[in-house]
Amino acid sequence: MNSESNVAPAVRSILEAARERGRSEGDDGPSGGRTPASDGRVSVEARSLPDAIERAEREDRVPVIAEVKPTSPTSDGTRDEDPVELARAMVEGGASAISVLTEPTHFDGSPEALRRVRAAVDVPVLRKDFVLRESQMDVVEADLILLIARFVDDLPALVAAARDRGFQPLVEVHDAAELEAALEADASIIGVNNRDLTKLEVDLGTFEGVAPAVPDDVTLIAESGVSDPADVRRMREAGADALLIGSAIMDHANTDEVDIAENTRRLTRV
């Protein structure tokens, strides 16, 4: 994998920033909220995502991972409410898990936001960032950590490193070749990103194209571009065990007060 030659300029810039992060701070330097073991690694007791999905199904909710994403290169605005308040409203609206952007330079995220969210809610929390090296995992505790198949050099090693720390790795793919790499790396939670990182365009057909090749025992997540109940139904029919939804809940462009709980509810009660 690790092909970034023709990704969108915004994505290239995100990756450059990610590559630098952790170096100047000293790869193992202290930072907000992590719980270092004696060797400087975090060690987590993760809240199970498959269990949270099962609970939602039992309670007739669509399993949704709702994303605290203050802004993004493709968003029309910035939402600067307290991440804890946003996360609480998402859980109130039926979210099964919360994703928190920790990327600082393009998404206005922070590890501290994730630490505070995880302390405030009892559902699993995903760390959404561009983790490229093992040492970048030791920044903050989370229940799940994102690994983007396309951008990492040694996916099997990073999957193993994540599990060593107690994280549930969520491996993000965009096509059949990346899916194969994820399966070879022994991933058991796989997300198909509907957003093409070369053009930043969204096509829900991406999930529909990749999903049939995913084994049943994998927890399969449809990521990005789900904007209304019809999209929720479409992704569920194509085999999504859960949906990762950010923008439709955050509603960045809306400058009026937005009801995050209600935005979440309309996608979990489909």
Ligand SMILES: O=P(O)(O)OC[C@@H](O)[C@@H](O)c1c[nH]c2ccccc12
């Ligand atoms: O806001 P959306 O279209 O609902 O998408 C959420 C999530 O899938 C998206 O933020 C995302 C998917 N993969 C990523 C990798 C890094 C940062 C962000 C992402």
